[in-house]
Amino acid sequence: MDKREDFLSSWKKEFKEKLDEFDKNIGNSRQISRDSIYKIIILSASIVGFSVSLFSIPILQSSLNLDILKYSWYFFLSVIILGFFVLLSEGRIKYAITWKGFQLSQYSEDRKYLFKEKFYAFLIVIITLFYPANLLFNKIYQDEKEKLFKERVNGLVVNNLAWIEHFLIFIENIIFILFILGLVLLVSSFARG
Numbered sequence: 001m002d003k004r005e006d007f008l009s010s011w012k013k014e015f016k017e018k019l020d021e022f023d024k025n026i027g028n029s030r031q032i033s034r035d036s037i038y039k040i041i042i043l044s045a046s047i048v049g050f051s052v053s054l055f056s057i058p059i060l061q062s063s064l065n066l067d068i069l070k071y072s073w074y075f076f077l078s079v080i081i082l083g084f085f086v087l088l089s090e091g092r093i094k095y096a097i098t099w100k101g102f103q104l105s106q107y108s109e110d111r112k113y114l115f116k117e118k119f120y121a122f123l124i125v126i127i128t129l130f131y132p133a134n135l136l137f138n139k140i141y142q143d144e145k146e147k148l149f150k151e152r153v154n155g156l157v158v159n160n161l162a163w164i165e166h167f168l169i170f171i172e173n174i175i176f177i178l179f180i181l182g183l184v185l186l187v188s189s190f191a192r193g
Contacts, residue, residue: 033172034087040179041083044076051186069189075182082175086168089129093165096132097158105155106148113156117149121156128161 055064127134
């Protein structure tokens with residue numbers, strides 16, 4: 001029995017070390033992505049500000065296609081807005097997942113939830129995006145039925161927040177594409193066509 005316990009103890013320790021290393025690597029990669037988004041936002045705002053002041057010179061306006069320039073500014077503006085949204089939302093969502101994840105949760109194995117559970121989860125997700133440390137559903141339960149309902153809703157809330165967090169990574173890809181399109185249009189605005 002002692003060999004088995006030693007084996008399980010060493011296996012748990014090794015697994016925890018691997019899991020900690022995995023979490024560290026994921027955190028580092030997300031930090032690199034956040035830094036990139038931050039720098040692209042600053043660069044986009046600088047490009048728009050610089051080009052507005054530079055292209056206000058009448059001599060430079062004569063060789064400029066203002067319609068294309070206008071669209072490049074729209075792309076840069078969308079990069080600034082989406083980037084700000086991603087940077088603001090990611091931290092709040094991580095906090096909310098951690099906060100809600102420590103509360104009692106039950107997940108439906110067949111992923112079948114009642115409409116009432118989905119509706120409550122949707123409302124709580126919206127509230128949680130604005131106030132991540134809310135105490136919704138952290139009350140004393142009246143009976144076992146209420147306890148099960150609140151645990152299922154909390155599990156659905158955590159699941160929905162995780163889905164939103166992963167969707168933000170997709171939005172980051174869109175930000176990079178918009179930034180490249182803005183640069184291409186900015187450069188092409190110099191060519192008279």
